[in-house]
Amino acid sequence: MIADFVIGKINAYIAGGMSVETAAWFTMGELSAIYRETHYSRDNSGAFRITPPPEDIPIETAREKCNEAIKEILDYCKKEAATKRPLNTEPKQGVAKSEAPGNAAQQELSGFEKMAEYARNPA
Numbered sequence: 671m672i673a674d675f676v677i678g679k680i681n682a683y684i685a686g687g688m689s690v691e692t693a694a695w696f697t698m699g700e701l702s703a704i705y706r707e708t709h710y711s712r713d714n715s716g717a718f719r720i721t722p723p724p725e726d727i728p729i730e731t732a733r734e735k736c737n738e739a740i741k742e743i744l745d746y747c748k749k750e751a752a753t754k755r756p757l758n759t760e761p762k763q764g765v766a767k768s769e770a771p772g773n774a775a776q777q778e779l780s781g782f783e784k785m786a787e788y789a790r791n792p793a
Contacts, residue, residue, distance in 0.1 A: 675724040676739040690747050694740045705729040
């Protein structure tokens with residue numbers, strides 16, 4: 671469950687324009703605040719309440735799980751970046767550019783794939 675929390679938070683931060691590394695750092699801070707019971711969120715009525723932890727485990731175990739998930743995410747994004755051509759590079763001369771389809775259907779991406787896509791194209 672902590673891995674799901676980490677993926678969701680990092681995706682949200684990246685969608686807001688953060689780098690993957692900064693998003694990971696903010697996610698760790700947010701998770702730590704949740705486990706220290708100093709993080710508040712709104713309930714369905716709009717009232718503030720202490721945010722419940724994603725798993726009922728000790729804070730040190732939660733941090734270890736968070737670190738493992740973040741390491742896996744960062745490793746995945748680095749591998750993706752190494753295999754993809756940067757978006758701002760031009761193709762070699764003589765190679766035709768393909769036109770982007772007008773209203774092509776978007777495929778549903780997994781959590782890691784979404785993160786890699788956001789990292790490549792945050793806009």
